[in-house]
Amino acid sequence: MFGHEPRVFHLITRLLKGGAEAKTIATVQGLEGYEFTVGYGAEYDPDQVTTLERDGITTRQFRTIRHYNPVTTIPAVFAVARYIRKHEFDIVHTHSTEAGIIGRFAAALASTPAVVHTVHGVPFADDRNDLLERFVLACERRAATMSDRLVTNADAITADYLSYDIGTPDQYTTVYSGIDLDRFRDVTPAEDIDGDGVRLLMVGRLADGKGFDVFLDALEHLSRDNLSVYLVGDGPQREWLEREVRTRGLEATIDLLGYRSDIPEIMAACDVFVLPSYREGTPRVITEAMASGLPVVATDIAGIPEQVADGESGYLIQPGDDKALADRLEELIASREHRQAFGATGRERVEQFSDEHMVTELETVYQELLE
The missing domain is CATH 3.40.50.2000 (Glycogen Phosphorylase B;)
Incomplete structure (x- = not known):
């Protein structure tokens, strides 16, 4: 089917030492037969980058991907789209809210064959700015139409997302976060x-x-x-x-x-x-x-x-x-x-x-x- 190992690009907002990062790293380290690249935003832990590169996994930082910063969203979309198009990835797999939105819009611009988004937690909360909440919800709904598969960490999260009219039931798959x-x-x-x-x-x-x-x-x-x-x-x-x-x-x-x-x-x-x-x-x-x-x-x-x-x-x-x-x-x-x-x-x-x-x-x- 391919003249090469399938190229998979993972994109996450922050490469720190949290649960979403651990799941992403476990995936690219644990799966064989794929060529992985991990992209991340402005915030990162050098140890995490070292861990990935030591295992032969390419990394790429995008400084315009920032935690809850709508101002840098559009420049980030174009930067990521250029990178995806240049490297001809077969799958784009996004993680977390900001990178999930930016990466899926970028993948659509780059005409990526397959797009996966993992929902690590529900980003909507009563204690956040209402205007920002509505912006994120609108982006999540639109980005879902650009996703071939939406992966959640729990059935309850799938139900929550569907209650917000994000995606359709057939798009969702539950994959529990794993540990060693x-x-x-x-x-x-x-x-x-x-x-x-x-x-x-x-x-x-x-x-x-x-x-x-x-x-x-x-x-x-x-x-x-x-x-x-x-x-x-x-x-x-x-x-x-x-x-x-x-x-x-x-x-x-x-x-x-x-x-x-x-x-x-x-x-x-x-x-x-x-x-x-x-x-x-x-x-x-x-x-x-x-x-x-x-x-x-x-x-x-x-x-x-x-x-x-x-x-x-x-x-x-x-x-x-x-x-x-x-x-x-x-x-x-x-x-x-x-x-x-x-x-x-x-x-x-x-x-x-x-x-x-x-x-x-x-x-x-x-x-x-x-x-």
Whole structure:
């Protein structure tokens, strides 16, 4: 069919160390028989670029692709279209909101044979500028008409997008985000996670929408005797969190560990995983916690209910409900047997979220389009 390996161009808004980036990198590293290029916008982590290039994957930065910056959108479309046309890609696979819109308009201009877009999370939220929300929605609806396949991380996200009249049901395929499950099994616990009593863990970018405020409010409802809390990650809310911890007198309870590369070891040293986000897709970090045998307390949004069985492998709460979060944590803190039972169930459920399964499902999408 081809005189060459199929050329696939992945385009993502930011190449940082988040879940969308991890899924993209796992895909291009895990699939054989394709020639991959990964494009990214103004924000990137040099380590991620090095990881890709070390594996022989071409990378290309587009400085005009910026997070929620409509002003640079049109120049970015033309820059990406020129690049796609020059390299004659067989598939353009876009990720995240900005790159998804820019990349699909560019692919249409370049007459790319097949276009795939992965929705990593629902970008619409009540706390954002209304004019920007309407602009993004209009762009998403138009870009969907330029897509051969729309891949979501959960059935719930597909339903949400269809409720906004984005695309048609036959365009959608659910592919759960996968991880390397073996990295989270039989792990030696991190030695510096040495707090007293039950250890609560939250891992994520320190940014608006992750629910750090809810977590701090919940902690104020709990007895903090024999309780240690670890927050792992970095981001724009770091200084705010440090101030809040001091203001609330939580210095003896909470450790802000910053960015860490030893997440499996940290999880192995903790007892309960918490993620009270306002916005998510299907968070890889929840899958990692389940693979580590941790009970999970998270919000009942997007694809999280497809990961966490409420009352079986963890608890689901409504976004912003600090009292419910405190109540559920109190139950788990009080009973080691309860924590172990939930953790065991999570380990059983997590098999469907392996990276091998994810890559196989995505290859099926590619093959269907190439044929």
